Amino acid sequence: MSLTQFKQQVTSVDELVEVIGTPGELALRKELKQLDDHMRRFIANSPFVVISTHGADGRCDASPRGDAPGFVHVLDEHSLLIPDRRGNRRVDTFRNLLETRRIGLLFLVPGMGETLRINGRAAIIRDEDHLAPLIAGGQLPHLAIAVEVEECYLQCAKALLRSKLWENHERPDLSSLPCAAEMFADQAQMPEFDAAKLQVLLDGAYQRLY
The missing domain is CATH 2.30.110.10 (Electron Transport, Fmn-binding Protein; Chain A)
Structure with a gap:
């Protein structure tokens, strides 16, 4: 994707104010x-x-x-x-x-x-x-x-x-997401680190917070 595909870009403060308006006195x-x-x-x-x-x-x-x-x-x-x-x-x-x-x-x-x-x-x-x-x-x-x-x-x-960040019942179903180790393995593309090995590393790292 390139930003040039968007044909109606806001390019000035005046245009921004025209669309959004001005802040109230309290906000300032x-x-x-x-x-x-x-x-x-x-x-x-x-x-x-x-x-x-x-x-x-x-x-x-x-x-x-x-x-x-x-x-x-x-x-x-x-x-x-x-x-x-x-x-x-x-x-x-x-x-x-x-x-x-x-x-x-x-x-x-x-x-x-x-x-x-x-x-x-x-x-x-x-x-x-x-x-x-x-x-x-x-x-x-x-x-x-x-x-x-x-x-x-x-x-x-x-x-x-x-x-609804703090509402527990609104949290997404995490089963639709891969685990962090799987995501890291796919992104890093390092043959020596598959998801299983990365999970072991993460488990150890998360035990050492300080």
């Missing part, structure tokens, strides 16, 4: 330049955040991060720390941050429809005094992402209400 005024007490409590109760970054070449990345509620530490109203846990070592997020230092965060709290959005600048840090409070599973993180908040606001619940 809820945006803050620093974390307030409500946002700090939201982060303290959040076990999951999506980190969005982009590289100097414009390539984008969205990476999920999760741990016990409050795993992201708020230092003050302008800064927070996100610990780096054991992963696949692709370091896509880190590569992008080294190039642009731009970051976007989306925090979720299970059962709550609203989400918290934060945009700002970021750095990869190794300061031991800041890493020490981020220990989990008996393991000290090697790195953390320090975020300097530039704008933050609560997003309304419409998307999560439409998706």
Whole structure:
């Protein structure tokens, strides 16, 4: 598929406003330049955040991060720390941050429809005094992402209400999906790793979260 197949593309802000309209005063005024007490409590109760970054070449990345509620530490109203846990070592997020230092965060709290959005600048840090409070599973993180908040606001619940994300009875039947090991095997196309071998590797990896 090529984007050129779409003949009625929106190409200007004026056209976008003509189609969508303008935001109300509340939507504009809820945006803050620093974390307030409500946002700090939201982060303290959040076990999951999506980190969005982009590289100097414009390539984008969205990476999920999760741990016990409050795993992201708020230092003050302008800064927070996100610990780096054991992963696949692709370091896509880190590569992008080294190039642009731009970051976007989306925090979720299970059962709550609203989400918290934060945009700002970021750095990869190794300061031991800041890493020490981020220990989990008996393991000290090697790195953390320090975020300097530039704008933050609560997003309304419409998307999560439409998706019924937190409603158990609305969850899809996973039997229609192949297991992760099968998908990885088909995508990687490595003869030495069939689905069965990959499942063993995944089972072991999922036992080592820290």
